[in-house]
Amino acid sequence: MSKNPRFYFSLRSPYSWMAYRDLLDRYPDVAEAVEWVPFFEPDELSTRMLTERGEEFPYSAMSRAKHFYILQDVGRLTKARGLPLTWPVDRDPVWEVPHLGYLVARRAGLGREYVDAVYRTRWELGRDICDPEVIADVATSLGLDPVAVSTAASDRALREEGVEILLRICKDGVFGVPFFVHRFSRFWGMDRLDEFATHLRSKLAPAGALPASATSVGLGRSSEESHAGGCG
Template identity: 40%
Template sequence: MRALDEGRAGARVPRIHFSFRSPFSWLGLLRLRELVPDLDDRVRFVPFWDPDPQTDAALAEQDAGFHYVQMSKAKHLYILQDTRRQAARLGVTMRWPIDDDPWWEVPHLAWLAAQRLGRGREFYDEVCAARWERGEDVCVPEAVRAIAGRLGLPAAIADATGDPDIRAEATRCLVAAYHDDIFGIPYFRVGPHRYWGLDRVESFAEALLARADPPAEPRPPVPAGAYDTDTAGGCG
């Protein structure tokens, strides 16, 4: 999974704005991977989440905000029912997680840390399995440490919320989403064309496949310091 990069060249790469909060984001990417097997080579992934006060303040400093509006109880109850329908249609089972005051920075900033280590796809899949298949609360550091352990990743990614460099990258992701007018998830962009929601997955896949094959791209460099990447102790 390729993360957000900056500059005009990066802006031309198709984007997927995803969220660990949204069941439709989870289901949408499951369907996309069926339609576009080399999806990770064709797009940039940009995480999207409800910002905590620290992120909110950082967005305000950059004259950015958050377009998403909290849903009503009626809409939430509809989504509970519709998600189960859509999951059954895709042949997957799910357990609706119980979130007690979720801190969404925890899994999303940990994804950014895993992505820097070249393990974003595996981390993404494991978080989705924990949240949507087992009903776990992935918004606590203990859950992320357990996920990291299963993947052989450094436990320190669970504490990415305390890393100023990761925090800055997270802010850039939400600033990009703000300027892209992202108001819901999943949200897809190919050039000037935008697609929102689970029912636009096929249209996005069609537009994506109509493009020329993407150029090969080296993995992003691993930052020094915060995350130990040697193989001792099972950390890969």
């Protein structure tokens, strides 16, 4: 099992977006210490490639009731944070488009900047981040190759890298986002960020420097037991 602390984020999820903002605003040291790993629902091709590797993606579609709850909940949370919010409309989304595009940006040393720009594009401007033209615009604004970034989902090598990430998601027991992992400890939801930060600081700081007060989520706990600001 990897010893590196990990932050599983999704460019689709409003809770992941808010956790990202809270992470940078309140815990910049933690943001620097964690590995940023994209979480995305696989399309038909990625699902087939994952199945060929003997795994099944640990995600199920939310109910209509939960969907309406999230609309209300996110409205409250963004208002409390003073964040602008424009709900996007997803039409036949292929989540590999923005998330594999992140891999290209990360290789260029602009992964964090890409995440920020895509979140802003989706949640503040309400644009469709599964549209390659939208991702090309984001890439151009960052000085990245717009073709390489926007067509990442068509690149076989990047598809295979994406499947490796999906395998990590399965191995780490990630069932929703945001999700934080450090060794055997799991923390699901933006409401667990404080606990994760306390936990991680206590482990990375000199012995006795910080109290360890986090409560982790066990591997066997179902995603239905609490909401915790977690979303798929």
